Amino acid sequence: MNDCFPTDTHASIAGDTIARAAIYPRNHLAKLSQSEVNTLIDQTDQGLYPLIRKCVLAVLNSGVNSDDGAAMFARFAQFSIEFERDPRGLKLILNHAPAHAFVDGTLIETIHDHVFAVLRDLVYVRRLQSPQAPNADSPTDLIFQILRHAQVFDRSNELSCVVCWGGHAVPKEEYDYSQAVGRELGLRRFDICTGCGPGAMKGPMRGALLAHRRQHHNHGRFLGITEPGIIAAEPPNGVVNDIVIMPDIEKRLEAFVRVAHAIVIFPGGAGTFEELLYLLSIRLHPKNATSALPVILTGPTSAAPVIEAYLQFIEQTLGPEACDMLSVIVDAPSDVASAVQAGQGRVRAQRIEQHDAYDFNWTLHIPAELQTPFDPTHANMAGLNLSKDQPIGALAIQLRCLFSGIVAGNVKPAIQAAIHAEGPFSITGDPTIISALDRLLNQLVAEQRMKIQGDYEPCYRLTLAS
Amino acid sequence: MNDCFPTDTHASIAGDTIARAAIYPRNHLAKLSQSEVNTLIDQTDQGLYPLIRKCVLAVLNSGVNSDDGAAMFARFAQFSIEFERDPRGLKLILNHAPAHAFVDGTLIETIHDHVFAVLRDLVYVRRLQSPQAPNADSPTDLIFQILRHAQVFDRSNELSCVVCWGGHAVPKEEYDYSQAVGRELGLRRFDICTGCGPGAMKGPMRGALLAHRRQHHNHGRFLGITEPGIIAAEPPNGVVNDIVIMPDIEKRLEAFVRVAHAIVIFPGGAGTFEELLYLLSIRLHPKNATSALPVILTGPTSAAPVIEAYLQFIEQTLGPEACDMLSVIVDAPSDVASAVQAGQGRVRAQRIEQHDAYDFNWTLHIPAELQTPFDPTHANMAGLNLSKDQPIGALAIQLRCLFSGIVAGNVKPAIQAAIHAEGPFSITGDPTIISALDRLLNQLVAEQRMKIQGDYEPCYRLTLAS
Amino acid sequence: MNDCFPTDTHASIAGDTIARAAIYPRNHLAKLSQSEVNTLIDQTDQGLYPLIRKCVLAVLNSGVNSDDGAAMFARFAQFSIEFERDPRGLKLILNHAPAHAFVDGTLIETIHDHVFAVLRDLVYVRRLQSPQAPNADSPTDLIFQILRHAQVFDRSNELSCVVCWGGHAVPKEEYDYSQAVGRELGLRRFDICTGCGPGAMKGPMRGALLAHRRQHHNHGRFLGITEPGIIAAEPPNGVVNDIVIMPDIEKRLEAFVRVAHAIVIFPGGAGTFEELLYLLSIRLHPKNATSALPVILTGPTSAAPVIEAYLQFIEQTLGPEACDMLSVIVDAPSDVASAVQAGQGRVRAQRIEQHDAYDFNWTLHIPAELQTPFDPTHANMAGLNLSKDQPIGALAIQLRCLFSGIVAGNVKPAIQAAIHAEGPFSITGDPTIISALDRLLNQLVAEQRMKIQGDYEPCYRLTLAS
């Protein structure tokens, strides 16, 4: 027997929590006046607390790979937050917080930031939307104010923001490819903005971070824009260094488009396709005819079939001019980065010409229909106008609503219940549109992009208009 | 004849102006939303413009030695400002601005900052005091919010703020002495906060700046706190790098006391003595019995007589315990700095013990009478309670009002007119108080501290209470 | 047919080169005097060129995973460097350099640094070792001067240097484990120093880099110390941001030990075990009895058997006190980091007590035998004194020579030829030592740690001393 041999074992901290931890803000919340602290504590008493708790718990799970928000909440059911006033300002007590957010008893710095970012955004939005707020600003103005308040503009590098969209659960080839694209973007010193979570939201950030380092670029930004409805299911990945919580999904989408200097779309399921249609709805609007924003659809060779399916659908419904709005690049990460780089010059020229801000694209016109939520009732779904007898842009908006409804029918409990009761949505339209739709949806089902595991039961029924 | 000899002459730019200059904000005003720019332009249309113009013109004269505000305004009568909206935010057009604010057509950086500081503070105060403002905060809360909004706290060094008070027109020995004190404070890396202008407001800053440099201290702060009523007569000296415009003189005085980690008072006239009484009124309040704030009264040997006169008056009216609240140091700049240094430790200990902020002294109690203006009518002056039959602190407040009235009678046109019509203020009080007052005022008159040039005609008449 | 569909393909740049690229130094070589440039160009003419070319080509392959140096050299056989003088200083022309070192025609920043680091170190060492050099300094002094000249000390963080040793080709579990250890070290803001290459030299760096970012630690250091004999086979991994080229393997090992504030050893083959014996030879020297340097042997559960084999051998030959010098931790990355953290305090205390530098451990005694190369001839190997009848430290040095010889017999062509001619090395020693050796070597062979692919033919024959 060898008494030199170690008996140390790896103490699993799975499920472990830190009983009690006091933290102090370091952002502007560190400098609240005494009356402001009172107001904040009052607000958390008046209904804001559950939302704050949910979002704080999500960010305490930053860097943990999990898309099962429900499980996470169950695991840390005892977690709670207390707010204390202090002549120095605000103090938070975290009770039973996840141990993996701490190192030797101290919160990891970026998680500390995220916790106070949650508080910052939720309280600020509450204030902006209060009845006493000075004026009813436009949604765009509101988005601008939230981003500014989050100091997004203070820390941005010039014309460097590449927004990346794609699924949070993707095959390994596609994850690796998104990381390779991030690497090429990072070598060219671009920053990455995504929806905060794992998968194609993490790959580009991780690739870019390592590449920034190789280029001595120490102030790269990894901006995650999320909203309360999805943050629990998609906690920030470990690379995100700035997080903003928008009040709803429409403002989140608009925020992406306003801050982007280029948009890269990796393939995904119905949700990603909805985002692609959102973007086409904007680009097809006549006021945006000359927009310089580069939009690139890309993936590895293994994703070529689904990319081709996307394009066929777009061509058959919205026509070749809609296809022409997308740069399609297969299996060429450095070409993606070169296309973004080439586009940067055009974006700069256009911002200067239009006296528009570098940090926020005020000039882009976003139709009001895209700024208000679509409610996927059976009636609304049946009432969608899927005919070619309308401007292409209007059809694109209808199609975006259609995919929004399908996503809801696939994942949102309330809508699933309605479908259980009333049967699948009835979708009616022109024959060419319906047949293109049939082909695309079948392919998404076949590639398991509608549902990751198990058989997929469609939530829709397609019918030709008479 | 020598044709090598130069014909170049020094083109005087006295009276010169720059016809038109466009400037863009670099502080947070650089990032206004479109609706905010609209609001700002509306506000300047609604009565705020004259105040903005006056303050901007004052800061465009930064570094120019002049205490004749009226002459300055006359000289640049054509000066005007236009506000323009721009997708990028806000743009200002300065018409007929003083040429000495520019170098080769570009505004000097700190003057550029000051211009937008004016806008920042005037607009923000307007917003805070608007009827729609969320809640009626205390004056202290308001002061805190203005300072925070001006990012005073973001840029402060730890426990380093030495507030210096004294006259804006002082003899050369006293100016040089204030510079020597600044030098010793600067060698110890203290920052200086004053009322912005020349004289004893400039000397300590200049001394400290040069000393900071010798200590490799590159982020020293030279904070000027002013208010619209005096900024024209006391434009920022050339060392001030941060300027804050408080809405009125009481908030300005309170701001000094809340941000100070030590206060150094150089001798002056009735105004400086009013400030000294303001401070004693606070220190003598029982709630402030344990305050750790060091207060130092100092000057060169040539100023020893007036310092002695101050102290005699204080001893005879408020008693030796009031004198004990002042550290008196004559002709020893490094002793002043050592006393400030020694006090820093006590201030730190007290802030920690009281959980008070390092940047803002929330704990100090300021009596409500000191937060509201005293109106020096003949009736109010006659009604001052100058008897010893009251708490010392209460008497100190009455005396502070008395000197406030004398200052007004000396310099404010409206009050001077009232005295012209009704005769001097009648001041009645206990014999010991009146005789002490008589002695002090005579000395101030004799030393030409009541009026710099010409004979002084008293605005008061002292009477013993029957 | 769908004419929207992309025809872009991923242009492989494998084998591609950049025909000609001019680069200018940015380190101190940017500021050579005219006579120094002449000297440098003369030196490269006088025999230094092949060494420079080899090392520059290696660093141009930074981040490329390859341990086949010969293949790399064959692939870029046309690569050459020209030196040009210029009034501004020095200019390099790279001909036929690997395209993967460039982004859009510009060298990746860290590779640019590495190129000039090569030049810096090779030229400086030549100068230090020239006959005109002022004095014959000790090897330790020479190592110090090379590190200082490379500005290693200027950029170091306090007491943060964790040296990690281990194989460059390791199983995936061991690579992932080394990355997890790096992550835990990085979360505690430690820096990593390794031998520059892939495998267990890369894993800890990559883990730490991502973790530093999470802690807002933007100036982490990833120091690679290499030498001309191995740089081609182990080009710097993509995380290394500082590289130093020591003149030979003994100075490289000593450099590691002098700059380390802790040493973490991951399992490997005969080479790693040689390094472990090198360290024990030092630690067992009486002059180092109180050394505070933490040494941790660690690996994942899958590596527990080989760790146990190491320890058994050490116990049976050098005794339990040698084992006690190692902290052994299995499958517990955060425990490794905690042990390093705990050791940091002792290291600090000892440096202060001994008036030793934080950056360079002058006090540690390294026996002269470890500073001079061991030449593994058959005679030297046969002459090793493997008896217990000597101080433990002396035996450790003999054992280190033994493993050094085995490594050479396994991989160095000249030694392999000698073995082919004369048969395996004959190793003779005390029975307990020989049997311990037999057991350990058999396990290394069985785990394929002596040779990655194919059957291993031993280069040694063990014999009991009569």
Next chain:
Amino acid sequence: MNDCFPTDTHASIAGDTIARAAIYPRNHLAKLSQSEVNTLIDQTDQGLYPLIRKCVLAVLNSGVNSDDGAAMFARFAQFSIEFERDPRGLKLILNHAPAHAFVDGTLIETIHDHVFAVLRDLVYVRRLQSPQAPNADSPTDLIFQILRHAQVFDRSNELSCVVCWGGHAVPKEEYDYSQAVGRELGLRRFDICTGCGPGAMKGPMRGALLAHRRQHHNHGRFLGITEPGIIAAEPPNGVVNDIVIMPDIEKRLEAFVRVAHAIVIFPGGAGTFEELLYLLSIRLHPKNATSALPVILTGPTSAAPVIEAYLQFIEQTLGPEACDMLSVIVDAPSDVASAVQAGQGRVRAQRIEQHDAYDFNWTLHIPAELQTPFDPTHANMAGLNLSKDQPIGALAIQLRCLFSGIVAGNVKPAIQAAIHAEGPFSITGDPTIISALDRLLNQLVAEQRMKIQGDYEPCYRLTLAS
């Protein structure tokens, strides 16, 4: 009697010393190897110590206004330095150092820097000039190496170095004017390089420092270049933040010219006129015909007569083309700065065209006669060739030697003794030259620029060549 009144008095520290203070280097001397520390201590034992002591004592008097080096040395006669080795490197013990260099027992930071700058330069020059030094470099190469070693190039701003020459004892108008010129240069972000001391060496620095601050320019440089012979008489003024000690006066002058991007000359006595002739000797050399370096001669109105006298002399001896090489500006500080600014563009263009370094003007040709000292014996003075029958540049060199001799005759004890013994220098030359000389010297005498106090006894006698 008033017992509140202070008894504190200003404890004069005049003559006070600090008994013993230990200081550690923070520059590269902080990182000496053990053998290097031994060498350094050996060197100080071998004759370098008196020079080091003298220069260190001078910099300990930084910021003290005194041009009486002898008095300073007498006052601190007990001052001594000890060197100690330490595993951490080098330690200095200062015994009986001037108290005014310390604040609360700690050396003022810039003085600390200066102390180790002295050591850095004196030891480095000793090494460069040792017999074992690798090669006999040109004086220019040596100057470059000394400046580089002092990190002058590392900290320089682009093309910003304005060298200012002028007397160390000047009338108040001229001092104020030099400060006003510095202010205008500083507002344009130029840096100042002078000879380190008071007067016209301090004014421009002080003006620029305050102006830099107004432009948020926090990394301005105030470089003083001195040499052991004058540092005691001209200790660094309090604004100098970088000091370099050249081995002799010729290398100091060459260093000024090589680092300058513009040269501003304020009026002075024979010494300043010698510098002006040095510069003209260079500019008149045919190889420098196209030099872009701006040279500006300037002063206030009160200095117009002496400027005119300079120009007349130059015109009458060297001709109008020599005058044309000077821009003459009277009483117009902002015109001086504008001229420097305008010249910056030409300097940049020329450096680029000639592939010359921005930081060091390698291309300028300096005749060998200017690189070697002139020894002002009676024979050499009598042998000066003051005829017009030679190239203008050659005459300029002769005239420069002449004024060098006059300066020595005025102030250097050894030369004064020779004159006492042998009578005044005999100066013979062409009638026009001699008469021009007579006129200029008379004016310098009349304006008390040859001797500050008392009557001036000429050290020369002018004779017409037969």
